[in-house]
Amino acid sequence: MSEKKLRRLPLAAAALVACVSAQAEYQSPDGKFRLSGFGTIGVVRNGTDDAEFNYPGQLGGATKRASLNPDSKIAVQGTYKLSPTVSATTQVLTKYDAEGQYIPNIEWAFAKWQAAPALSFRAGRMGAPYFMVSDFRDVGYANTMARPNIDVYGQVPVSQFQGADASYQMNIGSSTVVTTLWAGDSKAQFAAAVTSPPLEVLIQGQIGLNIQADLSEGWSLRLGHMQGKLSLSNSKSRQLADFANQLAAGATQYASSAAPDAANGATAAASFAQVDPLVNPSSLDASFTGVGLTYDQDAWVISGEFTKRKVAELAADTTAWYGNVGYRVGKFTPYFGLSKIKSDRRASNPVVLANLASAPDINAQSAVLHSLVDNVLGFQKMDQKTTTLGVRWDAMSNLAIKAQLDRITKPADSNGMFFVPDPASTTAQNFLNSKRAVNVMTLSVDFVF
Amino acid sequence: MNIKHAIQAAAAAALLALAQTASAQVAVIVNPKSSIASITPEQAAAIFLGKSSMLPSGQTAVPADLPESSQAREIFYSKAAGKSPAQVKATWARLTFSGKATPPKELPTAADVKKLVVANPDAIGYIEKSAVDSTVKVVLTLE
Numbered sequence: 001m002s003e004k005k006l007r008r009l010p011l012a013a014a015a016l017v018a019c020v021s022a023q024a025e026y027q028s029p030d031g032k033f034r035l036s037g038f039g040t041i042g043v044v045r046n047g048t049d050d051a052e053f054n055y056p057g058q059l060g061g062a063t064k065r066a067s068l069n070p071d072s073k074i075a076v077q078g079t080y081k082l083s084p085t086v087s088a089t090t091q092v093l094t095k096y097d098a099e100g101q102y103i104p105n106i107e108w109a110f111a112k113w114q115a116a117p118a119l120s121f122r123a124g125r126m127g128a129p130y131f132m133v134s135d136f137r138d139v140g141y142a143n144t145m146a147r148p149n150i151d152v153y154g155q156v157p158v159s160q161f162q163g164a165d166a167s168y169q170m171n172i173g174s175s176t177v178v179t180t181l182w183a184g185d186s187k188a189q190f191a192a193a194v195t196s197p198p199l200e201v202l203i204q205g206q207i208g209l210n211i212q213a214d215l216s217e218g219w220s221l222r223l224g225h226m227q228g229k230l231s232l233s234n235s236k237s238r239q240l241a242d243f244a245n246q247l248a249a250g251a252t253q254y255a256s257s258a259a260p261d262a263a264n265g266a267t268a269a270a271s272f273a274q275v276d277p278l279v280n281p282s283s284l285d286a287s288f289t290g291v292g293l294t295y296d297q298d299a300w301v302i303s304g305e306f307t308k309r310k311v312a313e314l315a316a317d318t319t320a321w322y323g324n325v326g327y328r329v330g331k332f333t334p335y336f337g338l339s340k341i342k343s344d345r346r347a348s349n350p351v352v353l354a355n356l357a358s359a360p361d362i363n364a365q366s367a368v369l370h371s372l373v374d375n376v377l378g379f380q381k382m383d384q385k386t387t388t389l390g391v392r393w394d395a396m397s398n399l400a401i402k403a404q405l406d407r408i409t410k411p412a413d414s415n416g417m418f419f420v421p422d423p424a425s426t427t428a429q430n431f432l433n434s435k436r437a438v439n440v441m442t443l444s445v446d447f448v449f
Numbered sequence: 450m451n452i453k454h455a456i457q458a459a460a461a462a463a464l465l466a467l468a469q470t471a472s473a474q475v476a477v478i479v480n481p482k483s484s485i486a487s488i489t490p491e492q493a494a495a496i497f498l499g500k501s502s503m504l505p506s507g508q509t510a511v512p513a514d515l516p517e518s519s520q521a522r523e524i525f526y527s528k529a530a531g532k533s534p535a536q537v538k539a540t541w542a543r544l545t546f547s548g549k550a551t552p553p554k555e556l557p558t559a560a561d562v563k564k565l566v567v568a569n570p571d572a573i574g575y576i577e578k579s580a581v582d583s584t585v586k587v588v589l590t591l592e
Contacts, residue, residue: 031554038546077546089548108548117502117509127547135547142542169501174491176500214500216491218531297531331535394535397517448542 025449032081040140042071042147042444050431051418053440055147056154059100059191059198061419062440069096071147071444073138075107085114093138098189098198107138107160123164128186129210130156132222132292132305140446144301144335144392146404147442149322151339151386154417155309156288157201158186174216183207186228192379194421196236203228203286218297222290230286230311237279240372244275244351247369250362251354261356268366274350275369278314279376286311301326301333308344316380317344324388331395337388341417346380349373375423378432384416385409390442398449404442411435474578475524477589478563479504480570488573488588494530496573498540499550504571512553513562513574521559525575528591 025036044062046053054061054070061070073095081087093107110124127135137148137159163184170177184206189198208226215221251272254265290307304323311317322339351373354366390404410416412435420428477493479485484506495501496510504510515522517534526532532540544550556562562574567584581587 034551036545038542075546077548079548079551091546091548110548112548114502114509117507122548133543135549136543139542139546142539142546169503171501171503174489176495214495296536328533397534397538400535448538448546 034079035076036449037074037076038139038141038446038448039074040071040138040444040446041068042140042442043068044070045441047439047441048431048436050427050436051415051420053438054096054419056150056417056419057098057157057188057190058096058419059098060194060421071140071442072096075138077108087112095138098191100191118169120167121164122167125160125162126165126182126184128156128158128161128206129165129180129182129208129224130158130226130288131224131290131307132294132303134159139448140402140444141398141400141448144303144326144333145324145337145388145390146402146444149305149324149337149339149386150417151341151384152305152307152320152322154382155307155318155320155341157190157199158188158203160188161186161203161206163206176214178210178212178214180210180212181208182210182226191419193375193419193423195424197234199232199234199237202231204231204283205229218295220294220296222292222294224292225287225289227285227287229283230314231282231284233280233282237376240279240369240376241276243365243372244272244369247362247365248272250359251356251366254356254359254362257358261358264355268352268354268356268362271350271352272366272369275373278347278350279373281311281314284311284313299328301328301335315345315347318342318382319344322386326392331393333392333394335388335390335392338386339388340385341382343381343383343414347377349377371424378415378420378423378428381414381432382417383411383414399445399447402442402444402446404444406440406442407437408440409435409437473520473524474590474592475521475528475575476578476581476587477525477529477573477575477591478566478581478585479573479588480566481584481586482570483586483588485586485588490529490589490591493573493575493589494526494532497526497553498530498532498537499544499552502550504573508571511565511569511572513565513572514553514555515559515562515575516555516557521575521577525591529589 027034043066045066046062049063052061052063061067075091075093077091079087079089088111091108092104094102094104108126110122110126112122114120131153133148136142161184165180165182167178167180186203188201190201191198206226206228210224213221248269251265251269254261287310290305292305295302302325306321309318318341320341324337326333326335351370354363356362387407393401395401412433415432422428496512502509526537541552559576559580562576563585566572566574
């Protein structure tokens with residue numbers, strides 16, 4: 001057991017003690033303050049050592065050596081009612097992050113005003129409602145499966161936004177329809193490799209609309225759309241852009257020289273200049289649209305989502321969907337799921353290999369640039385499909401145990417949703433370029449307290 | 450104990466449990482001054498499962514739960530919403546941890562629920578039918 005794992009043991013022990021000793025959440029005698037929490041202790045074993053399985057964005061995950069990192073987490077949430085209509089909520093969540101650490105993070109911190117029985121406003125830091133289960137994606141106990149579907153939920157690297165929302169509830173017959181308008185900015189770190197620092201993800205000026213309809217007989221339908229401005233950058237991508245720009249300046253000198261280097265110099269320079277906006281995209285139009293359906297009544301529990309991500313200028317458009325079916329037999333819920341993510345459009349490497357008779361160094365450096373850009377683009381190659389089989393056991397009133405097997409198939413020229421520690425390595429290149437089927441096994445204990 | 454006896458004993462226990470469940474009735478109660486005459490199982494479920502904070506009268510509902518160990522609670526959620534205690538718990542985990550709603554206040558006994566309903570015209574609760582008296586108004590009976 002590594003030193004890192006040893007440091008994690010107290011966290012796991014504390015979580016277990018909390019869940020066993022604190023059956024119910026705490027409520028102050030006057031009823032104004034409530035404290036509750038949730039957590040997961042999960043172990044994942046990946047069927048390959050060539051790439052790691054994690055929740056996208058984390059710095060590393062499971063290989064054939066099982067890991068606690070992808071799923072284990074603990075959170076505490078407090079709500080204080082300042083008046084019958086105004087409340088304040090804070091949630092502190094600790095999970096394995098983009099820097100490979102367990103650092104408590106303020107996931108939510110918002111105030112809510114119930115202006116009328118049907119109308120509420122919130123402001124502060126809240127869950128970014130891209131998906132059907134965005135708000136409780138980390139609450140394993142509240143979900144049938146071990147984790148939110150990665151093919152779909154891995155498309156968006158942010159989980160929270162700072163801003164405001166307004167919700168209006170209508171009762172139509174026996175259905176309840178909640179319409180929410182939200183606006184704000186999101187910021188997150190996303191680890192794409194061990195060899196570079198986490199990407200700083202910014203989605204600014206987001207505005208979104210969600211319609212959640214709870215129909216009768218256990219059905220509910222959810223429609224959501226958002227748009228905003230996406231920026232991605234880290235120190236390594238800025239270095240790469242500097243290198244490309246210098247090379248472009250170098251090649252430009254030959255554009256005014258004698259033929260045949262003139263034409264080739266101009267073409268190469270133009271292609272190098274395209275690297276900066278590609279690896280440091282700034283304020284690009286991005287949108288996300290999703291449709292979800294659930295059925296949860298009596299024995300059957302069914303859920304599915306169909307989503308589309310669009311980042312036009314970066315050509316990072318994806319379509320992803322999942323469908324899950326579970327059937328309750330007493331305290332056991334065996335379940336089955338299928339899911340898929342597909343790139344609709346993918347950015348191609350713009351770098352043209354220079355062929356300058358009078359500048360062999362530029363020729364060599366353009367080849368280096370080409371492969372560096374390939375490595376950056378590699379993490380956007382996320383096509384894969386997953387077949388999931390598992391069982392949830394409601395072992396205690398506040399604790400569920402899940403065993404899950406995911407068979408993930410990814411085509412050649414895709415990393416799927418796997419984490420590739422060093423994209424430049426031979427192992428990584430082989431993984432990227434071959435079709436693979438990988439079995440991922442998960443055993444987790446989810447609890448609320 | 451041989452297998453035959455074990456099966457007979459289990460069957461007898463199951464029948465007994467079934468008989469107890471079948472005999473128990475649960476009444477959804479409100480304040481006698483409330484304008485609500487009746488409520489559907491769906492409306493009651495919506496209020497107790499955080500889908501709606503409104504009573505059919507348009508007022509903000511003040512719901513009260515019985516403890517998890519109570520049989521009336523189990524019958525209420527299974528008959529009104531088709532949900533087992535674990536499903537109810539998972540539903541509230543979803544709502545609580547998305548900051549959307551907080552679960553109904555939990556009161557220890559049917560007498561406490563009645564006391565709340567008598568004191569608050571917007572309160573709504575459920576108790577065993579046998580515990581109903583003239584201080585409260587029954588708007589739905591589940592069995």
